[in-house]
Amino acid sequence: MIRELSRMTIRRAIDEARALLDEAISHNYGLKDIAYDVAEPKEEQYGDLYSNLAFQLSKVLRKSPSMIAEEVCSICRDIMPKYRMIKEIEPHRAGYINFRLDMHELTRITLEEVKSKGKAYGSIDIGKGRRVLVEHTSVNPNKALHIGHVRNLVLGDTIYRLLRFTNHNVIVLNYIDDSGLQVADIVVGFRFLNFPIESSKKFDHYCGDDVYVKVNEMYEHDPSLLERRREVLKAMEDYNSDIARFARDITSRVLNEQLRTCWRLDARYDCLNFESQIIASRLWDRALSLLKASDIVRVDDDPSSKYHGCLVVKAGIEGEEKVLVRSDGTATYIAKDIPYAMWKLGILEDPFKYVRYAEQPDGTVLWATSLHDGGASLHVNGADMAITVIDVRQSRLQNIIMKILSMFSNDNGRYRHLAYEVVALSSSTARLFNIEIGDRRFAHMKGREGIYINADDMLDRLHSKAYEEVKARNPEADEQWLHRTAESIAIAAMRYSMLKQDLDKIITFDLEDALNLQGESGQYIQYAYARASRILERASSLVAVVVGGEVDIDTSSTHLLCREEMALIKAIARFDLIVEDTAKSLSPKTIARYCYSLAMIFNEFYEKIPVLHEQDTNLVKARLSLVKAFTITMSNCMSLLGIDVLERM
């Protein structure tokens, strides 16, 4: 899809302001290529845009910023008329140059842009169609997702939505470690400790909450069980062994339950990559021969070295080495990640065929790798960029992988680790698990000890809370609608709480806080949208202002000059700048917080400005146009966050 850069927004005004300033300083001081900013000020008293140009010039011109600001402004006033969007320019004694925009013009071009682009409003062509692989979720298939995994999934899925919106060709992968230690743990439970296979619980919950936790407890009392685990792990390496088949059977049952949770959270994937198949495909052997041909790995032949007989890689940090192949010839954990990463970037040829694994709720097919000849040949790997979403504790290993890949790919930075901090429990929530944490502010979750909040459980709690609230407001509504709405609210609450925070901050999860449906949250965003929808819905019956039953944007509706109206127009008009910023920084909180602020600005408008109760019919039409433009922008933004729009709640 070809999209042109969306320009008819506040971006246009910024461009004009820059052109005006450039012309002025070139004309008056003969200066070019001065670095300065034009942006929106944080307070409205300083106008619609400001520039720090005078501060930057003061170093060059050796004059005070406020003097320069005055000079620049007076020159600008002479050449201003040809810049249509700039209405006033004014120096501030602090040294800023402040602009007032022609709000009629900004309103007109913004409404035109929203109307003509519709669902694509805010989309800009950053990706130029480049292929990007995004890997996220990748939960060991021996347990259910907890809220920590949810942060991973929500971040990855939002990155996917954002990149797709900015014209990247995105493929989403979910890596299934079906041959690792954690799977071996539950196999030990089933095969040697007589845990029943069937349970009344959801199977992933049963494996994680009961089998996995209890087996780990038993290791402490009976260390000989660790020997059993080693045997299981070894047996699973043989793809056709009885244990390997059994493990695949168990893990696929867990995986299917996990996927239900993922889909419930509105995530989707293009392909499942099974670790057992990466090993069985002999991708590792090919990676190994590539590595051996380079000089970053070597076999340690010093008998006095602790790594004697191992294949080691220089890990980047001075003197630090990492074992890839043990002296007994087996590959380590990190070694398994290298061929996979090489496969992603197309450094290794694709050994896989692909089979349809499932049809997903959004109607797309979920594929899975296959080693059988019967599968389809698809173009999955070989991307321009590969983004791997894994928490920050894996940074060191991810850096090693990146360093190794840079040896085989001339274009650095194609492999990107999207690191994020973990989710921890607040002190009061930790107390619910009887954890003593003294005066510390949070406690880490621990899978093996059963200390975590399951994603499904949390969503269920949010669902019931939301159900009560929706039911109270819509006593006559039918059950199906009530539950559907409550579910949307639960997902919105969950997703927003995982997105709003900076990637490198631990999320301190507090159960009580999470269930409080007030303030900065997903449902606040949905509520603003629902309020706007109700205005449009009621308007459609007002024949005097709406023709054809549906509100349309009237781009001549430019007489909106109340403070709350202008604030809303400007908020709508800055959407594409936020999209660009977020896509470039891969930091979803930026767009999440924008969405919240857009909702907040609408709520202020809603409280103070009558739309349907306004007497002046022209004003009603104009405000309806604005409300309509808001719902389109909001809907586009919410869909990037994976938050459902609700017409009523």
Added chain:
RNA sequence: GGGCCCGUAGCUCAGCAUGGAUAGAGUGCCUGCCUUCUAAGCAGGUGGUCGUGGGAUCGAAGCCCACCGGGCCCGCCA
């Protein structure tokens, strides 16, 4: 011991990349606002030596250095 990250209001966090105007939200607590488009809302009040000290700068929450407090990583585990 080495590396990475965090420290801003009682609590949870924006702002820091690219220094600049009176440091902002949410929550908590207090006070108002539903005969008017949904009060899951809005308005107001309360609340901050921006961890500490130094440095460069006309100017620092932001940049540099040191220190203090907290978290994570550093295995022939995964």
